[in-house]
Amino acid sequence: MAVMGRIHSTESFGSVDGPGVRFVVFVQGCRMRCRFCHNADTWDERSGTGRTADEVLSQALRYRPYWGKNGGITISGGEPLLQIDFLLELFQKAKDQGVHTVIDTAGEPFTKEEPWFSKFKALAEMTDLFLVDIKQMDPEKHRKLTGRPNDNILEMIRYLDGVGKPMWIRQVLVPGWTDSPEDLRRERAFLDTLHNVERVEVLPYHTMGAYKWEKLGLTYPLTGVESPAAAGVKAAEEILKTAGGRKG
Secondary structure (H helix, E strand, O other), X not given: OOOEEEEEEEEEEEOOOOOOOEEEEEXXXXXXXXXXXXXXXXXXXXOOEEEEHHHHHHHHHOOHHHOOOOOEEEEEOOOHHHHHHHHHHHHHHHHHOOOEEEEEEOOOOOOOOOOHHHHHHHHHHOOOEEEEEOOOOOHHHHHHHHOOOOHHHHHHHHHHHHOOOOEEEEEEEOOOOOOOHHHHHHHHHHHOOOOOEEEEEEEEOOOOOHHHHHHOXXXXXXXXXXXXXXXXXXXXXXXXXXXXXXXX
């Protein structure tokens, strides 16, 4: 029996979620509560539209002529790893079609407990690239920012690096929360222990998703926090060496 995925929405011509032009699937459900989240409407794991892997792949393949040699499918969210059974089925079918696969994840569900870890290992083998968000390196600041610990997230990154899986690391720059030079240098030191980080990106914080909090009847926690100034973004990029991953 086919596994049903809970799908929030799709984007036919994604250009910022991996290499090339991509069909992006935003899945429903996330257990982090990031104060800066611009997709709070994806949190509820019970919402979304139920769709099979065949349905999603069939829709994606309509746009294959536009992908070029580097494009493909990206699964974002929400948190894709909460729907690991659906991803396993979807990516197996995608690889049968020779499709390039990407997962955009914050890593929060990662565990080495079974049977989840065996499923993750199988999924990683079918995933060409991981886009991984590092919210904050400091454990206590991370918990205050997201409501969750980060030790298992860093463990996931180390595991993916150990098995030679390519990664792009993303850091959302939130003034007063993630822009401390000390924290950024700590993150760079962590990245310097890895070997398969192909790219590091600094994503400036914005408030474009604040209206979703209001629509959900929630109080937006970062009211009054402005987007970082260009100088702050540049300073973060210099610390994180965004030009070229590990050796950038």
